[in-house]
Amino acid sequence: MSERNTEGDTRPGPTREDGPGLVNQVEGYLLWQARVAEAEDRARAFVAALDWLTATQQTEVEKRYTADCLARARGDLERIARRITGLRQEYEERYRLLRARCLAASVACTALALVAAVLLRCLT
Structure with a gap:
């Protein structure tokens, strides 16, 4: 995961070989950050209705609510x-069997x- 710059030195950074994997990692990171932001927004909305709590208590409830949302999301x-x-393994096994059947057929x-050709040749 490094490239050569114009002086020939290597520097960290993505290469063309990293393409799909790196894109998946970035997409996963961005999706998780969106989930975190959503959990924080929901926690703030939940705590806003509890105006009788002190500021410290509201902060604690907000943190716990966010942590609970994220734990559920992770699960x-x-x-x-x-x-x-599991589905990938199941479909790979089905594909393997189908490929074997097609080869056998x-x-x-x-x-x-070949037998028909030999028989026709023998009969003529």
């Missing part, structure tokens, strides 16, 4: 990631065509 994302991994059709 949701982890469940989704596990499900995606191709070999059988080729053998059948």
